[in-house]
Amino acid sequence: MKSLRFAAIALLAACASAKTTTEAPAPAPAPPPATTPANTAAGSQPAATSTAPKAFTALAEAPRDWQLLDVSDRVAGISERRAERELLAGKQPKRTVLVAVIDGGIDTAHVSLKANLWSNPKEVAGNGKDDDNNGYVDDVRGWNFIGGKDGKDVQYDLLEVTRLYVRCSKTPNAGPTAKLPVPDAATCKRATDEYQKQRQQNQNMQQQVGQIATVMTRANEVLHRAMGPESLTKAKVTFAWSASSDAGGVTGYRIYRNNVLVATTTSLTWTDTRQRTQSTYYAVAYDAAGNVSAHSASVTVAAK
Numbered sequence: 001m002k003s004l005r006f007a008a009i010a011l012l013a014a015c016a017s018a019k020t021t022t023e024a025p026a027p028a029p030a031p032p033p034a035t036t037p038a039n040t041a042a043g044s045q046p047a048a049t050s051t052a053p054k055a056f057t058a059l060a061e062a063p064r065d066w067q068l069l070d071v072s073d074r075v076a077g078i079s080e081r082r083a084e085r086e087l088l089a090g091k092q093p094k095r096t097v098l099v100a101v102i103d104g105g106i107d108t109a110h111v112s113l114k115a116n117l118w119s120n121p122k123e124v125a126g127n128g129k130d131d132d133n134n135g136y137v138d139d140v141r142g143w144n145f146i147g148g149k150d151g152k153d154v155q156y157d158l159l160e161v162t163r164l165y166v167r168c169s170k171t172p173n174a175g176p177t178a179k180l181p182v183p184d185a186a187t188c189k190r191a192t193d194e195y196q197k198q199r200q201q202n203q204n205m206q207q208q209v210g211q212i213a214t215v216m217t218r219a220n221e222v223l224h225r226a227m228g229p230e231s232l233t234k235a236k237v238t239f240a241w242s243a244s245s246d247a248g249g250v251t252g253y254r255i256y257r258n259n260v261l262v263a264t265t266t267s268l269t270w271t272d273t274r275q276r277t278q279s280t281y282y283a284v285a286y287d288a289a290g291n292v293s294a295h296s297a298s299v300t301v302a303a304k
Contacts, residue, residue, distance in 0.1 A: 005303055028127050061274075076259045100142075108141055117141055161198060164191035237279070240269040244285035254284045256295070278302045 062075060069077035098118055108117060122132035125140045136143050146154050165171075167180055168188035183191070241264070244250050255263040255270045257279050264271055270281070282298040 062166050062258075066260075071259070072117060074261060105144070159198065161194045162192050164188070165195040168192060218297070236271060236273055237281075237300065238269055238271045239281045239283070241283050243268060244293055250285050252287045254286060254288060254292075256282050256284070 020196045063069065065081070066075045067077045068080040069075040070079040070082040095279075106113060108114065120132065120142075122139065122141050123138060123140050124131050125138060128137060132139075144153070148154065158196060163182060164187065167182055168191055170182070179218070182188070239252070239255065244253075252264050252266045253268075253270075254261055255265065257272065259280075262272070269285075280298050280300040282295045284295045285293040
């Protein structure tokens with residue numbers, strides 16, 4: 001097989017009689033193989049590698065632990081499983097590291113965290129007492145400063161400067177905050193100045209977002225008039241490409257969605273009926289000998 005030259009045209013259509021055609025740019029050249037045929041046409045893509053690709057099974061959906069996988073697993077995750085295999089295999093921890101999570105919060109019932117959570121040795125869980133006398137009752141796992149007794153967070157999380165401003169200004173209907181002592185005058189002045197600054201910035205941002213929303217609404221109206229009433233939906237997206245040229249004959253095409261193999265086909269179109277909010281597609285041609293082409297130009301689809 002001398003070469004797989006692959007030019008792709010993406011046709012994105014969803015539940016519509018007419019298809020929207022997007023000509024994708026030429027794919028970036030793949031790294032040159034160990035040996036390059038002398039008769040490869042100038043300007044064409046490099047010849048495909050002579051080593052057959054690793055056998056794998058097409059995935060209709062990403063694995064449950066996809067976020068922990070690696071590109072070598074054909075899923076672009078954080079490579080935790082690979083680190084366990086290649087860096088941590090046979091090793092045992094030499095010390096215990098205590099990690100404090102600030103501001104982000106954690107799920108204390110998470111199956112991967114529950115057995116490893118720190119426990120306050122000076123506090124007795126569930127007895128309703130402040131055993132360690134630090135001002136917080138039953139703070140066995142730390143403290144949620146925006147939480148309530150019912151276990152739920154407050155509906156609206158405020159900046160600390162806003163809480164200080166409410167205490168300093170003695171705002172009516174301040175709730176439990178009204179029972180807290182008023183900070184000193186210097187703290188109240190700093191809090192008030194910062195609060196007014198933040199408020200002005202937020203008002204400016206709100207105005208900008210409103211202006212952008214108006215422009216987007218008008219742009220959508222123009223696009224609907226130009227493209228017709230049908231549009232891309234989560235239910236159906238069709239991806240199409242032009243045939244790859246190869247002296248030995250193309251056996252088929254592998255379709256990737258978000259860098260995960262989702263299908264193989266011998267046709268020049270493939271319909272995704274499980275399209276998500278946003279997906280990126282590309283195709284790779286292969287022949288009977290296992291040689292593969294560089295992938296086509298990728299196309300990203302954001303559906304409604």
